[in-house]
Amino acid sequence: MAYAEVLTTDAALAGRQRQRATRSWWLLLSPSLLLMAAFFLLPLVFVVWLTATDGAGFLGNIGWYLSDPVQRAVLVRTFTAAGLVTLSCAVVGYGYAYLMASASPRARMVLTIIVLMPFWTSLMVRTFAWVILLQDNGLVNNALAAAGLGRWSLIRTTAGVVIGMAQILLPLMVMPIYATMTRIDRGLLSASATLGARPATTFLRIWLPLSLPGVGAGSLLVFISSLGFYVTPALLGSPDSSLISQQIFAQVSGLLEWGRGGAMGLSLLVITGALLAAAAGTLAAWRSVRRSRGLS
Template sequence: MTQTDPDVRQRRRALLMTVPALAVLALVLLLPLGIVVLRSFTVPEPGLGNYVWFFGTKVNLTVLLRTFTIAFWVTLVCVVAAYPYAFAMSVVGRRTRLLLVLCVLVPFWVSGVVRSFAWVILLQDAGVINRIVMAMGFEKIRLIRTQLGVTIGMVQILLPLMLMPLYSVMRAIDLRLIQAAGSLGAHPVKCFFQIYLPLSLPGVFAGATIVFILALGFYITPLLLGGPSSTMLSTLIQQQVLSLLNWGRGGAMSVVLLVATFAFLALAAPVMKRKYDLSGSGK
């Protein structure tokens, strides 16, 4: 028996332990995905007809571009809003941190459907926000059935998913580095951009990736808060599958969205890896 035999057996046992999880994953994820891909090529007849229809219809391409645009703006707003909040969570005392965490988690425990309906009440033309705006002497702002309204609702729902990865990274940053740089004469702004920001980039990238991917597939919030000018691809997929019973076209739309998402992540991965290495956390 060689010296490596125990290691080999241990690895085999570890691999066998993952088999049930892999089987469940294949059953609930890969199998339905495979069926969707298969139907996109075979329904109503075998071939590339569904994809020719998708790329030959201007509305589909416009909605696909709008979906990525809305997801980008939602991600950007989440980063801008979550960064100072996560920083505050990482530097305040224990009791204040607990309060800030509760402010993040309590809305997260409420169903997204309920929160979307709440935004319908707040954003409608005669809603609370417009009443406050008009009471201040300004004209009514159209928020419901617009991309702005969709962005507001999606940001509120996805913000906790940006905050928690960012906070976990910021919590591990040693603030004595900032103090040391300041004691050597560095300006606070320079300390932030040259020390703190690079160290926090892994959390920014992790949270932004989660938010962006989830925003691409959002359905309920764009449906309730949006209109014809803010329709996202998930809404068109629902119409094709449930309303028109056209599984082939709906499957083609889903595959295009999935491939476009992976393509975007593949293009962004080298940039993210380079920034991650520069931060010093990847070493």
């Protein structure tokens, strides 16, 4: 009987400790939740309210946006540009992160400073620098002409926008990949070489799969950030290569169509969320298949 009472007392104490731990976690999370509510949820509610009350109403504004061929083309161009920026950052950032992970501590410090240096410079200054570099007689075109590749139309084009955005967002790709690479057990590489695997095989079968989580995290950061860029596309692009952020600005600031601007923003949010959900579902299915085959 005494033993049962002790078990009951211990269970009650454990329950109270769990309750206190839960309250402590909620107290720790409350500042972040309040910030999220103030800076994300409330503006989102305000945008929904504007979409529903301004102009043709919620369905009318959404219908206008989805039925306008020009706006649909801008939406496709926005996602295409974001995809190209993400791909460019992944190709360049992976090699740079690999160099950082393989370098000596002193060289790694220098490489880290170089990749983080853009954060210390104003976005406007960097974009105007690209305006000068990408001109028809700029440094980039002069280098291409000297190499025998001719001169390219880089300013006021989607290509120029992608180049400028990729340079600005590259650190968001490099740092997650580098953080993942530093956690890879180098003993696996040594074991692979001991078993007779070639360096290319070791890279493709061991290093690359283990570093893919960093590539995924960096790609997510770059892709989402690319969708909302305004300054760089406005300065490096043209009206024919405008992105959705410029169209939203034109509707809200130029035409005072707050409802249409809200509809464009909400459509972008929903489409982006659907794409991310599809990507997450595909990744989960791929991991499930790997586990079922004993490859996890």
